[in-house]
Amino acid sequence: xxxxxxxxxxxxxxxxxxxxxxxxxxxxxxxxxxxxxxxxxxxxxxxxxxxxxxxxxxxxxxxxxxxxxxxxxxxxxxxxxxxxxxxxxxxxxxxxxxxxxxxxxxxxxxxxxxxxxxxxxxxxxxxxxxxxxxxxxxxxxxxxxxxxxxxxxxxxxxxxxxxxxxxxxxxxxxxxxxxxxxxxxxxxxxxxxxxxxxxxxxxxxxxxxxxx
Amino acid sequence: xxxxxxxxxxxxxxxxxxxxxxxxxxxxxxxxxxxxxxxxxxxxxxxxxxxxxxxxxxxxxxxxxxxxxxxxxxxxxxxxxxxxxxxxxxxxxxxxxxxxxxxxxxxxxxxxxxxxxxxxxxxxxxxxxxxxxxxxxxxxxxxxxxxxxxxxxxxxxxxxxxxxxxxxxxxxxxxxxxxxxxxxxxxxxxxxxxxxxxxxxxxxxxxxxxxxxxxxxxxxxxxxxxxxxxxxxxxxxxxxxxxxxxxxxxxxxxxxxxx
Numbered sequence: 001x002x003x004x005x006x007x008x009x010x011x012x013x014x015x016x017x018x019x020x021x022x023x024x025x026x027x028x029x030x031x032x033x034x035x036x037x038x039x040x041x042x043x044x045x046x047x048x049x050x051x052x053x054x055x056x057x058x059x060x061x062x063x064x065x066x067x068x069x070x071x072x073x074x075x076x077x078x079x080x081x082x083x084x085x086x087x088x089x090x091x092x093x094x095x096x097x098x099x100x101x102x103x104x105x106x107x108x109x110x111x112x113x114x115x116x117x118x119x120x121x122x123x124x125x126x127x128x129x130x131x132x133x134x135x136x137x138x139x140x141x142x143x144x145x146x147x148x149x150x151x152x153x154x155x156x157x158x159x160x161x162x163x164x165x166x167x168x169x170x171x172x173x174x175x176x177x178x179x180x181x182x183x184x185x186x187x188x189x190x191x192x193x194x195x196x197x198x199x200x201x202x203x204x205x206x207x208x209x210x211x212x
Numbered sequence: 213x214x215x216x217x218x219x220x221x222x223x224x225x226x227x228x229x230x231x232x233x234x235x236x237x238x239x240x241x242x243x244x245x246x247x248x249x250x251x252x253x254x255x256x257x258x259x260x261x262x263x264x265x266x267x268x269x270x271x272x273x274x275x276x277x278x279x280x281x282x283x284x285x286x287x288x289x290x291x292x293x294x295x296x297x298x299x300x301x302x303x304x305x306x307x308x309x310x311x312x313x314x315x316x317x318x319x320x321x322x323x324x325x326x327x328x329x330x331x332x333x334x335x336x337x338x339x340x341x342x343x344x345x346x347x348x349x350x351x352x353x354x355x356x357x358x359x360x361x362x363x364x365x366x367x368x369x370x371x372x373x374x375x376x377x378x379x380x381x382x383x384x385x386x387x388x389x390x391x392x393x394x395x396x397x398x399x400x401x402x403x404x405x406x407x408x409x410x411x412x413x414x415x416x417x418x419x420x421x422x423x424x425x426x427x428x429x430x431x432x433x434x435x436x437x438x439x440x441x442x443x444x445x446x447x448x449x450x451x452x453x454x455x456x457x458x459x460x461x462x463x464x465x466x467x468x469x470x471x
Contacts, residue, residue, distance in 0.1 A: 026223045027214050040282060044318040051320035051347040058343050069364055116352040123378045126385035130409040133388070145408070183401045186417045189444055190399045193418030194287045195226065196440045199233055200425070201290070205433050208294020208326070208424040 011204035018202050056081075148174060220471045225443070232439035240435025247426055247434050252395050255413035256295075257302060259369035259393035264306035268368035271361070271392075272296045273313040273383070276354040277400065278375030280316030285375045287421065288399045289319055292373025293326050294424035295397060299371060300330035304339060311344045311361060315354040320347050355379050362386055372396040372411070373420070376403045384410035397423070 017036045024033025059074035067074075084107060091103035131149070154160040155171020200206035215223065236245070263270045274292060278285045296312060303310045312323050324345050331340040348357035361367075362383070370392050372384060380403040384394050388410050396407035397415035407414050415423060418440070425433035454465035 022226075026216055026219050026226075028216060029214060037282075040318075044280075044282070047319075047321055048317035048349075051314075051317040051349075054320060054324075054342065054345065055347050058346060061343060073360070112352070119352055119355060119382070120378075122382055126381045127406070130381060130385045130388075130406065133409070149405075186401055188447055189418040190421075192229070192440045192443050192447075193421035194285075194399075195229055196233060196436050197287045197291060197421040197424070199230065200433055200436055201287075205428075205430065205436070206290075206294075206424050207428065208291065208297050 007204070007207070011202075015202045015204075018198065152179075218470060221469055228446075229439060229443055232442055233436045236435040236438040236442075237432050238435075240431040240438075244431045245434050245438050247422070247437060250415060250419065250423065250426060252397070252413040252415050252419075253298075253423070253426070255393070256299065256369070256371060256395050259395065259412075260299065260302040260306065260308060262393060263368035264303070264308040266368045269309035269311050269365050270299060270303055271311045271313065271365075271367040271370040272299055273358060273370065273372055274315055274319065274374040275372070275376030275398070275400070276315035276351045276379050277377030278316075281318045281322075283375075285399060288397075289316065289374045290322075291420045291424055292371075292397060293319075293322060294427060295371055295373050296323065297326050297330050298423075298427050300327050301334065304331060304334040304336050307339070309344065311346065311365065311367065313346050313348070313354075313358050313361065315347070315349060315351075317347065317349065320345065351377065351379060355382055358383050359386060362390060362392075366390050367392050369393045370395070372398065372407065374398065376400045376407075378403070378406075381406040381410065 020031045020036055021033035023029055023031040056078075059077050062070045062074040063078065065071070084104075087103045087107070088101060091097070091101040095102060151171040152174055153171065155168040155173075155175060157168075160167040160171075197206060239245075260270055272292075272295070274289055278289065280286065281289055300310055310327070312327060314320055314323055324342065327345060328337070328340050331337050346357065346361070348354040358379075359382075363386075367387070368391065370384075370387050372380065372394065373396075376398050377400070380396070380398070380400070384396070384407065387394055394407075394411040395413045395415075396411045397420045398404065398407060399417055399420055401417075404414075404416055407416075422437055425437055428434075450465065457463075457465055
């Protein structure tokens, strides 16, 4: 059996880097934990290449197989990708600017941003749809959920104050007192849970994300 | 001074946690601690069975709001990968299709490896299809891609794991409309209400970090959960002491925390 199996190498590297980063945060020792963070970003760039390749392979596969209902979108995706990459490279060649490339900025402002905002707008519709399904008070707990949601909503909208100045008060109290207290308690518990998860990962016990 | 000022108390808490964890791991060797079961895990099992019966796929997806594996919440994405491994182990014997959608490039190789490992472990490496691990970066392309997958492939079970922004509702509500059984696992406090409204079951907060230990049935891992519980109770006592002392005009706890 090999002395260092794949999983063991991952655990040893994880532990060494984690100790350096932790020591960097809590001590003034020259352990250069920040350097590892920079390395992580560089490694992430390689992972971006891998993930990008995977996505291109997925779309090329569907385009070649002419998958029903999908191949047109896959072809369109590749056309848009080619336009973005080529115009980006052209902008770089013309302006010698890797950042603040004017062509990219134009695409970002005139194509990406409006689509992004339009999709963002869907949130409101889906929230209403989900609220309708939830607020049918099928059980005691959904009845409580519904009443609390109603009070919080009344505490947030302008019209409730116009109806009666005291109408928003219960909802605002729920948000700022029990709501905030509960959220802070959950945040503390999550922080502790996260540290324990990290300790398990550093000691090689947490294996859910590790390959064989 | 070697230690950075203003961080001494947090270092003391970390060291206490390390000592406690070590102690309870040693103790767990003799008697495995009792850990309550998670209803969401049973729900996932049931949902996968239902998906296989319906001949529809199962989907696992991350949020797009966090900073991936780089951010402070990177751990929760890793924890969600533990659930991915569990889901894969459930779908393989049932010959169901599992699709993993991901918004973080650095997580992509890990997701591929987790799935591949489970297929190999189940003796079905030929069933693994790399095209079922899908990546779309950033919020808007990710949500669009996932909504497209929902519309075309109509998964019957979805697990939402990781850090979420409002993609929680934008994805989970249409998923409910197509008849998917949704289970969420998140630490995003402001999205929990959305998930409560649109999912059948969920892991909230620190439960997400405990799943791996629970699934492994490894006494070492389960022992580590006990130390977390003890620290939570200790901090609760500290908070109550802080409230009491502050009410009496003493700021000793505040000074301690700031040390």
